[in-house]
Amino acid sequence: MNQLYDVIIVGGGPAGLSAAYSAWENGAKKIIIIERDRELGGILQQCIHNGFGLHHFKEELTGPGYAHRCIELIKDKPEIEVLVDTMVLDVLRNKTVIAVSPAKGLLQLEGKTVILTMGCRERTRGAIRIPGERPAGVFTAGAAQRMVNMEGYLPGHKIVILGSGDIGLIMARRMSLEGCKVQAVLEICPFSNGLTRNIVQCLNDYDIPLHLSHTIVKIHGEGRVTGVTVSKVDEKMCPIPGTEFDIECDTVLLSVGLIPENELSRGLMLEMHPLTSGPVVDQHRQTSLPGFYAAGNVVHVHDLVDFVSEEAEIAGKFAALEAQGKLDKNMRTVKVNPIDGVRTCVPQKLSLPQGGEKAKLFMRVAAPQRKVRLEVKSGDTVLVSRMLPVAKPSEMIAVEIPAEKTALMGDEITVGLKQ
Amino acid sequence: MEFIKSADVVVIGGGIVGTAVLRELSKYDLKCILVEKEPDLAMGTTKANSAILHAGFDAPTGSLKAITNVRGNKLYHELEQELDLDIKWTGSLVAATTDEEMKTLQELLERGKANGVEGLKILSREEVLEKEKNLTSVKGALWAPSAGVCWPFGAALAFARCAVQNGAEVIRDCRVLGFIKEDGRIAGVETSKGVIRTKYVVNAAGVYADEIAKLAGDESFTITPRKGEYILFDKTACSSLVFGVVFPTPTKKSKGILVCTTTHGNTFIGPNAQDMEDKDDHAVTAEGMNEIIASARKLIPNLPMGAAITEFSGLRAVSSTGDFIIGASAVAGLYNAAGMQSPGLTAAPAVAEMLAEAIVKDSGAQAKADFKAKLPKKHIFNRLNWDKQAELIKENSLYGRVICRCETITEAEIVEAIHESCGARTVDGVKRRTRAGMGRCQGGFCGPRVTQILARELNIPVPEVLKERADSHMFYEKNQAQGGEA
Numbered sequence: 001m002n003q004l005y006d007v008i009i010v011g012g013g014p015a016g017l018s019a020a021y022s023a024w025e026n027g028a029k030k031i032i033i034i035e036r037d038r039e040l041g042g043i044l045q046q047c048i049h050n051g052f053g054l055h056h057f058k059e060e061l062t063g064p065g066y067a068h069r070c071i072e073l074i075k076d077k078p079e080i081e082v083l084v085d086t087m088v089l090d091v092l093r094n095k096t097v098i099a100v101s102p103a104k105g106l107l108q109l110e111g112k113t114v115i116l117t118m119g120c121r122e123r124t125r126g127a128i129r130i131p132g133e134r135p136a137g138v139f140t141a142g143a144a145q146r147m148v149n150m151e152g153y154l155p156g157h158k159i160v161i162l163g164s165g166d167i168g169l170i171m172a173r174r175m176s177l178e179g180c181k182v183q184a185v186l187e188i189c190p191f192s193n194g195l196t197r198n199i200v201q202c203l204n205d206y207d208i209p210l211h212l213s214h215t216i217v218k219i220h221g222e223g224r225v226t227g228v229t230v231s232k233v234d235e236k237m238c239p240i241p242g243t244e245f246d247i248e249c250d251t252v253l254l255s256v257g258l259i260p261e262n263e264l265s266r267g268l269m270l271e272m273h274p275l276t277s278g279p280v281v282d283q284h285r286q287t288s289l290p291g292f293y294a295a296g297n298v299v300h301v302h303d304l305v306d307f308v309s310e311e312a313e314i315a316g317k318f319a320a321l322e323a324q325g326k327l328d329k330n331m332r333t334v335k336v337n338p339i340d341g342v343r344t345c346v347p348q349k350l351s352l353p354q355g356g357e358k359a360k361l362f363m364r365v366a367a368p369q370r371k372v373r374l375e376v377k378s379g380d381t382v383l384v385s386r387m388l389p390v391a392k393p394s395e396m397i398a399v400e401i402p403a404e405k406t407a408l409m410g411d412e413i414t415v416g417l418k419q
Numbered sequence: 420m421e422f423i424k425s426a427d428v429v430v431i432g433g434g435i436v437g438t439a440v441l442r443e444l445s446k447y448d449l450k451c452i453l454v455e456k457e458p459d460l461a462m463g464t465t466k467a468n469s470a471i472l473h474a475g476f477d478a479p480t481g482s483l484k485a486i487t488n489v490r491g492n493k494l495y496h497e498l499e500q501e502l503d504l505d506i507k508w509t510g511s512l513v514a515a516t517t518d519e520e521m522k523t524l525q526e527l528l529e530r531g532k533a534n535g536v537e538g539l540k541i542l543s544r545e546e547v548l549e550k551e552k553n554l555t556s557v558k559g560a561l562w563a564p565s566a567g568v569c570w571p572f573g574a575a576l577a578f579a580r581c582a583v584q585n586g587a588e589v590i591r592d593c594r595v596l597g598f599i600k601e602d603g604r605i606a607g608v609e610t611s612k613g614v615i616r617t618k619y620v621v622n623a624a625g626v627y628a629d630e631i632a633k634l635a636g637d638e639s640f641t642i643t644p645r646k647g648e649y650i651l652f653d654k655t656a657c658s659s660l661v662f663g664v665v666f667p668t669p670t671k672k673s674k675g676i677l678v679c680t681t682t683h684g685n686t687f688i689g690p691n692a693q694d695m696e697d698k699d700d701h702a703v704t705a706e707g708m709n710e711i712i713a714s715a716r717k718l719i720p721n722l723p724m725g726a727a728i729t730e731f732s733g734l735r736a737v738s739s740t741g742d743f744i745i746g747a748s749a750v751a752g753l754y755n756a757a758g759m760q761s762p763g764l765t766a767a768p769a770v771a772e773m774l775a776e777a778i779v780k781d782s783g784a785q786a787k788a789d790f791k792a793k794l795p796k797k798h799i800f801n802r803l804n805w806d807k808q809a810e811l812i813k814e815n816s817l818y819g820r821v822i823c824r825c826e827t828i829t830e831a832e833i834v835e836a837i838h839e840s841c842g843a844r845t846v847d848g849v850k851r852r853t854r855a856g857m858g859r860c861q862g863g864f865c866g867p868r869v870t871q872i873l874a875r876e877l878n879i880p881v882p883e884v885l886k887e888r889a890d891s892h893m894f895y896e897k898n899q900a901q902g903g904e905a
Contacts, residue, residue: 036821087821098805102819102830106809124861126729129650131705134731136886136893140863147867153881153894178897217705223890239705263825266655
């Protein structure tokens with residue numbers, strides 16, 4: 001006999017853990033977290049640097065420290081069950097979850113609600129089509145990070161990093177501390193895609209050169225990488241002939257973007273957003289399929305885990321309310337349209353009860369800008385307006401709309417930048 | 420650790436042709452040894468080609484290519500069951516986009532009939548769109564129902580394993596350095612691992628077949644490597660591409676840049692054709708990728724380039740004679756299977772038959788009464804239903820641990836791939852046998868775990884595990900002197 005869960009959570013990283021705790025706080029009586037790795041915590045467990053938790057826990061923690069806090073919150077609660085070393089193979093539209101583990105075999109779980117918290121994966125060499133030979137020594141930065149920080153091995157000794165996303169920057173410092181030589185960090189954009197503090201603390205402090213508007217045009221080596229040919233790129237990001245130079249290295253680490261891991265979401269035929277690559281959600285993080293919620297990097301890639309937890313707590317709360325039949329069924333939908341320099345906004349829609357409901361929007365801009373005004377408007381009515389000294393694609397912008405303002409909304413609102 | 424072994428036949432080269440020959444010879448009372456210079460089988464042309472089992476209408480009527488293609492296609496239909504080969508008989512289309520090309524289709528149809536290909540038919544635009552909805556720019560196509568796609572690495576491995584279960588021996592990491600001749604006849608092979616005394620040698624050395632022949636004193640042909648580059652897409656993109664095999668109308672130099680979905684459900688585009696000097700140059704180039712993208716767009720205007728997951732290239736072995744070179748060399752005891760460019764994969768079992776027949780005739784060998792034709796069926800976890808999966812995990816709990824998330828490959832399958840005959844020794848060897856690392860994350864998650872499983876199962880330290888070739892170490896020990904605290 002299969003048991004019926006209030007909330008089934010797919011993924012035991014920070015999103016899954018925060019969703020579980022929030023579901024518990026909001027009255028769910030039977031919660032299960034399914035995690036494929038050997039322990040809970042997700043990618044945080046390999047992020048041994050500090051800088052996590054300033055918003056959420058009001059103190060600076062390491063990745064494992066943050067994970068530990070989240071795990072402490074859910075442990076020893078009879079309402080919350082945890083399965084590790086367990087892979088979800090399929091999620092069906094009737095909220096049946098199929099999973100396997102060596103210890104328990106094939107499991108078939110039924111839920112009143114399901115929260116998708118599978119996180120994201122790294123973009124690979126193949127996805128960006130770097131020409132050249134295919135030797136050993138080309139890794140995504142996260143794979144190398146796991147090997148160094150959790151398994152105790154080095155990916156190589158002389159390193160070139162492509163992409164100045166945060167993982168790439170963190171790994172530049174990490175490899176330097178391990179006694180490796182980081183030859184250069186290359187970034188195809190004319191600006192870095194990492195947090196400013198990481199540029200300062202991970203590159204500048206270690207004298208590692210950052211080449212903006214540069215990319216790898218060839219990887220050399222038969223057995224192991226022996227070097228890369230690098231070229232300057234034009235404003236269309238195409239290599240400029242004649243600007244090539246070689247850098248000797250035995251390792252290439254790629255930090256060229258993260259992709260929400262949505263194979264299960266696609267299998268469920270959830271409505272997906274082409275720019276975030278995640279499911280379309282409302283402010284409760286409910287997807288297009290009733291009873292299915294999503295939170296964290298599976299919805300859109302975050303730069304701070306604190307926001308992942310915040311988003312997951314929302315999903316956990318509303319999944320718990322729905323499982324208990326406490327969710328308002330009588331809600332109207334308001335579409336959220338990013339315009340004028342705002343590239344993406346999550347949630348993509350609001351589900352509002354009579355009288356409105358407080359909602360928080362998370363946005364990314366298309367290009368770096370200074371001194372711009374962010375406006376949330378319904379028709380010509382400005383609902384929220386805020387001055388931003390700087391706006392960068394790498395830093396997510398959050399803005400809260402009070403409940404009474406949401407009551408004023410028409411069928412759609414816009415979020416945009418104004419000079 | 421030099422050895423002296425003796426055999427009746429030494430097969431040089433562990434690609435699709437060499438392994439097919441080894442299997443065919445293992446039906447007779449001959450001691451056969453296959454030597455392969457790489458750490459794994461099928462690491463040359465066999466691992467990087469279009470994987471198509473051609474119908475046989477391309478090659479000139481009466482050529483060895485035409486004869487062995489049509490025969491080979493028939494043999495794969497028989498071998499499929501016996502060896503549990505992964506084949507999809509999709510049929511193939513040659514798509515024409517102009518009136519000129521429609522005329523060429525007629526020529527291909529006539530030639531195909533003369534070659535003995537059955538079921539060929541020219542389809543109208545509407546009939547084509549019914550089969551492949553994304554071919555929006557076609558006027559018509561030649562339909563060849565007997566064509567299919569196979570898994571070339573899997574086929575070569577199955578041929579080799581079948582030969583091994585019938586007494587043949589496979590030696591990897593074993594490079595041929597020269598030949599021993601007595602009275603002008605082959606009497607042995609000198610290898611990097613020692614000497615093998617033998618009466619017969621089959622040269623199935625792919626792009627290096629001319630160099631091997633030359634070592635034995637046969638300079639009757641040369642091989643030019645012709646590079647073909649490919650781009651492979653994620654499975655999720657297949658529905659916006661094609662379901663089967665789609666060629667453009669061919670030119671003199673090649674069958675053109677095609678669009679094809681593999682037996683595992685990934686669509687690829689490619690190959691281009693570039694004559695090379697260096698037989699070791701497997702680099703993919705920006706120009707090459709642009710060329711195949713531009714050509715594929717002529718067939719499928721909306722290519723989902725964001726779903727590309729990897730790029731690779733292979734070298735075709737193009738012979739100076741223009742046809743396959745199959746049979747006895749002027750050097751007594753040496754048999755060549757050379758110049759095996761397309762349709763070499765399809766032809767391989769037929770080529771093997773021809774060579775085995777010649778050697779059997781010359782040696783007077785007798786067929787074995789106890790030849791074991793069938794290979795034991797392997798469990799492929801992701802192709803089973805839930806009940807079967809549950810049963811397997813009960814038998815062996817390692818089936819319950821998914822190592823490769825993208826392709827749902829379990830630890831049990833990886834362990835089996837390492838310990839089976841001709842088993843995997845490298846990370847890429849595991850990848851080719853099980854598909855762990857073949858998916859959209861390209862081993863980002865499972866690569867380190869596969870490395871650790873290999874170290875455990877082969878009982879070697881992690882830093883000794885290789886990706887593929889010599890010196891392709893995956894990871895290193897931490898530097899004890901400098902490694903420090905963060």
